[in-house]
Amino acid sequence: MRRNRKRRLMKLHLISLFLMVAIMGGLALSIYYSKTSQTMIAQSYYETERTVTTTQPLIIIDAGHGGIDPGSDSHGILEKDINLEIALKLQEVLHENGYSVLMTREDDNSLSLRERSDFANEKEADLFISLHQNCYAQDASVHGIEVYYNSDKTTNDQQLAQMIQESLINETGAKNRGIHSDNGLVVTRETIMPAVLVETAFISNDDELDLIMSDDYQNKVVKGIVVGIEEFLNELDRNPE
Structure with a gap:
């Protein structure tokens, strides 16, 4: 009984750890893509403004x-x-x-x-x-x-x-x-x-x-x-x- 209980607890800990890693990874990717998107928009705006000015x-x-x-x-x-x-x-x-x-x-x-x-x-x-x-x-x-x-x-x-x-x-x-x-x-x-x-x-x-x-x-x-x-x-x- 005790051995089975320990196994169940270890399984629950592993599942919790896996979920935490997945959530943190998802947040990191979300921040990365958000920053990348903002940078691309800013660069696009800059290039447009520069083109208009120099023409x-x-x-x-x-x-x-x-x-x-x-x-x-x-x-x-x-x-x-x-x-x-x-x-x-x-x-x-x-x-x-x-x-x-x-x-x-x-x-x-x-x-x-x-x-x-x-x-x-x-x-x-x-x-x-x-x-x-x-x-x-x-x-x-x-x-x-x-x-x-x-x-x-x-x-x-x-x-x-x-x-x-x-x-x-x-x-x-x-x-x-x-x-x-x-x-x-x-x-x-x-x-x-x-x-x-x-x-x-x-x-x-x-x-x-x-x-x-x-x-x-x-x-x-x-x-x-x-x-x-x-x-x-x-x-x-x-x-x-």
Whole structure:
């Protein structure tokens, strides 16, 4: 009797131990698969987000001068401040139109010319737009818009300059001073993507200074640049290299 009872107790202990091991194993597998599933979902989301982001053209906006470098000045108004005002408006509109945008500066910072071009290259940008104001103190009657590019590059910089220039003139009605090749400009020479430098007004001309200080005219300038950019990108899509 005692021997049979011991056998039954041992059998019950073994069954209980087996059930405990099975339950613990099941819990471990459940936790493992749950974590694996969450990781796969997170990775899938990350890959989707990364794909969406990288399919959008990346445009670098460079507000010329800044910090200890004021650029040109007229009647106490500094070029660096106008450049930044237009740059921030341009950033907003490009974002609204679905483009990825990075700024070389978003406040009154000092940056070297090479820091600006290096930043664009490191980010592997698709376009680089540098914003400036012209000044010609020798003759205050000089006015109009002009765009500069580098003719040594093979990235369609001249085409970008021409499209932005034409669109700017259409939107603002300003005097068309044309596009110009200047291979000495660091920000258009050292950037590896299509790059232009836009002189949106002569602040040495009182009438143009008043215009470029107004939100209405700045918005026209921004629209002109955006339309030029979109025409350029659309042309690249139609005629890929």
